[in-house]
Amino acid sequence: MSSSAIRDLAYIAVFAALIIVFAFVAIPVGAAGVPIVLQNAIIILTGLILGGKRGVAAALLFLLVGLIGLPVMAGGRQLLPALAGPTVGYIVGYVISPAVAGFLAYRPAASRSGRLVNLALGGAFGLITQYVCGAIGLMIVTSMSLNAAAAAQLPFILLDTVKICIMVAIASGVHAAFPALTRR
Template structure:
């Protein structure tokens, strides 16, 4: 029952952060906080629970609720240029959490390193899925589709740094989170 509460709270956090969105560029892909919240879900909850939080968020969007940037539903977004990012949103918390939770227990330095690696690899998953979506939905060539990610890297890395700090604080306050994953 506690897992369900964690999953629901993170799904809600991801949805709330939809309202922090800045439109950028011709591809129609905005700067959002959701991508960082999704990775944070994996870093804090672990791969399985983070995946389930992202899945719940996306299911609500597929049901027509406005859970994405700009008040869009996932149902509306699957036909647009951001569909690849939605796939990345589903996969990335699984990746982030699996890497983070593979860290040795009782070694804060190693755990910090695993959190950083998990966050960066999860972000790469989002970018790769997003580029694939741009190729197949917008008709971009592979090079420009991957280059379209470049303007987002500095801000996304800053968001991940904050996310890792938050994850460290949450795990310090609730050490049982890793034991119950």
């Protein structure tokens, strides 16, 4: 196995571990009972830093660990019950969003500002991907209408946008410090 492949496997394992660790960062919000989580943003950060292929591999590894029965989902929940419930669409989005974010983030850029634009687009469209997949899952599992499923996303948009801005800043810093990450 080449040193490049070994390095890629290490990156994938580290980011899968980060995704799992940030599942346990859940801040309860009032009486609504829906916590603020960072896991969805870390999934996008994974794509922004590692690119699409390695980002998806990290997300799949995180889900594989969850299939074993370890609590890898937000709030320390297990994966199988989450797959059977209304969050299934978001979980599908967790696999697709790093591909989208990574594809856009890794587009060639002529300047540092161009790289930042690519990262911002990757973060935004990664988040949109999670919302679309989540809404589709809600429609299928709960028989919600399209309007109701879309409306269910509204309370999270502002905070998720802030989280993605932070992830873009982190990814930009990581790429500046480790430019070899993007040389493929």
